[in-house]
Amino acid sequence: MPVKITIEKEEKYTRARLGKLSTPHGEVETPIFMPVGTQATVKTMTPEEVYQTGGRLILSNTYHLYLRPGHELVREAGGLHKFMNWHGPILTDSGGFQVFSLGPLRTVTEDGVEFRSHIDGSKHFFTPEKVMEIEQALGADIAMAFDECAPYPCEKEYALAALERTTRWAERCKKAHTRKDQALFGIIQGGVFKDLRERSAKELIAMDFPGYGIGGLSVGEPKELMYEVLDHLIPIMPKDKPRYLMGVGSPDCLIEGVIRGVDMFDCVLPTRIARNGTVFTHKGKLTVRNAEYARDFRPMDEQCDCYACQNYSRAYIRHLIKTDEILGIRLTTIHNLHFLQHLMGKIREAIRQDRLLEYREEFFSHFNAG
Numbered sequence: 001m002p003v004k005i006t007i008e009k010e011e012k013y014t015r016a017r018l019g020k021l022s023t024p025h026g027e028v029e030t031p032i033f034m035p036v037g038t039q040a041t042v043k044t045m046t047p048e049e050v051y052q053t054g055g056r057l058i059l060s061n062t063y064h065l066y067l068r069p070g071h072e073l074v075r076e077a078g079g080l081h082k083f084m085n086w087h088g089p090i091l092t093d094s095g096g097f098q099v100f101s102l103g104p105l106r107t108v109t110e111d112g113v114e115f116r117s118h119i120d121g122s123k124h125f126f127t128p129e130k131v132m133e134i135e136q137a138l139g140a141d142i143a144m145a146f147d148e149c150a151p152y153p154c155e156k157e158y159a160l161a162a163l164e165r166t167t168r169w170a171e172r173c174k175k176a177h178t179r180k181d182q183a184l185f186g187i188i189q190g191g192v193f194k195d196l197r198e199r200s201a202k203e204l205i206a207m208d209f210p211g212y213g214i215g216g217l218s219v220g221e222p223k224e225l226m227y228e229v230l231d232h233l234i235p236i237m238p239k240d241k242p243r244y245l246m247g248v249g250s251p252d253c254l255i256e257g258v259i260r261g262v263d264m265f266d267c268v269l270p271t272r273i274a275r276n277g278t279v280f281t282h283k284g285k286l287t288v289r290n291a292e293y294a295r296d297f298r299p300m301d302e303q304c305d306c307y308a309c310q311n312y313s314r315a316y317i318r319h320l321i322k323t324d325e326i327l328g329i330r331l332t333t334i335h336n337l338h339f340l341q342h343l344m345g346k347i348r349e350a351i352r353q354d355r356l357l358e359y360r361e362e363f364f365s366h367f368n369a370g
């Protein structure tokens with residue numbers, strides 16, 4: 001069993017749980033936020049800096065790495081860990097989301113998805129078997145199954161068809177996945193329809209995957225609707241398997257997701273908004289590139305002990321970003337990753353003390369999620 005979660009404690013008043021996720025590249029604490037390293041790098045960060053901010057398990061992207069530099073090249077390099085010099089656990093998404101979010105550039109059939117590369121328009125065909133070949137060549141510790149992520153909103157019939165195809169493709173992924181030092185996670189679909197979510201969960205749980213992605217959320221639906229789906233879905237998921245809410249999220253969604261029993265999260269948000277000069281602070285978001293900070297010599301967040309906040313002012317970071325100096329987005333990225341990892345540390349501490357609901361109140365008393 002290459003990947004296994006051990007639940008250390010269930011929070012008294014919520015579905016939150018404290019766990020340890022063991023993988024071939026080490027053990028990590030859950031609940032966990034996983035920084036996204038789409039093209040085998042967490043943008044602008046060295047692996048040491050990702051680790052320094054508290055990153056322990058990072059993501060990479062099958063679709064992108066298949067197109068460039070190619071999964072065979074990564075295999076020849078000795079696999080992703082060696083190639084990118086990250087020696088902790090890695091998870092790769094199957095590309096299901098990418099090829100479905102390519103819109104008109106793709107054609108879906110029962111066998112797989114034909115799509116055109118967003119780089120040069122060349123034609124490609126992803127089948128469950130092909131995706132398993134790619135993910136096994138990349139060599140992450142956790143590989144996600146090839147699924148069909150239904151858009152939001154969509155007709156119930158569409159969500160049903162996507163769920164049924166996802167289940168059939170999950171069977172094919174399981175058959176094609178032979179790498180023993182890599183865990184294959186199934187991905188639950190079903191859109192925002194409770195009965196479809198139940199059906200997808202039951203069918204995939206019957207296949208006994210070592211862990212489950214909760215897909216098809218954070219695709220534009222209202223946050224309250226996402227929480228409702230989780231309230232219905234989590235109780236029917238096995239307690240001894242990790243639950244990974246894909247593509248989530250912002251600080252408020254991380255807290256609400258943990259309260260509902262989610263163990264693993266990933267989101268491009270912290271690194272993406274950092275490159276636009278926006279950072280999380282304990283009061284909410286702050287766009288440090290704005291003119292109002294030109295002479296503001298305070299740190300981005302006065303309560304933050306990250307490298308950026310300990311050594312640089314808003315005025316300086318604004319200057320760097322305005323002049324396209326690369327150090328600027330490196331500092332905002334360091335801060336945002338540190339902010340989310342620090343938040344996850346406070347959440348894990350609150351679970352230990354059975355005071356997660358109090359922590360939520362404290363956090364939102366000063367954080368404006370707007």
Ligand SMILES: CNc1nc2c(CC[C@H]3O[C@H](OC)[C@H](OC)[C@@H](OC)[C@@H]3OC)c3nc(N)[nH]c(=O)c3cc2[nH]1
Pocket residue numbers: 036037038059060061062092093094095096097098144147148149150187214215216217218219246247248266268
């Ligand atoms: C934002 N809301 C969001 N993201 C969903 C991702 C992709 C996560 C993916 O999102 C970026 O790809 C686009 C990241 O690359 C930029 C990937 O990091 C490697 C990341 O892989 C886990 C989903 N992936 C699959 N396979 N199935 C899903 O149903 C799904 C749902 C998501 N909702």
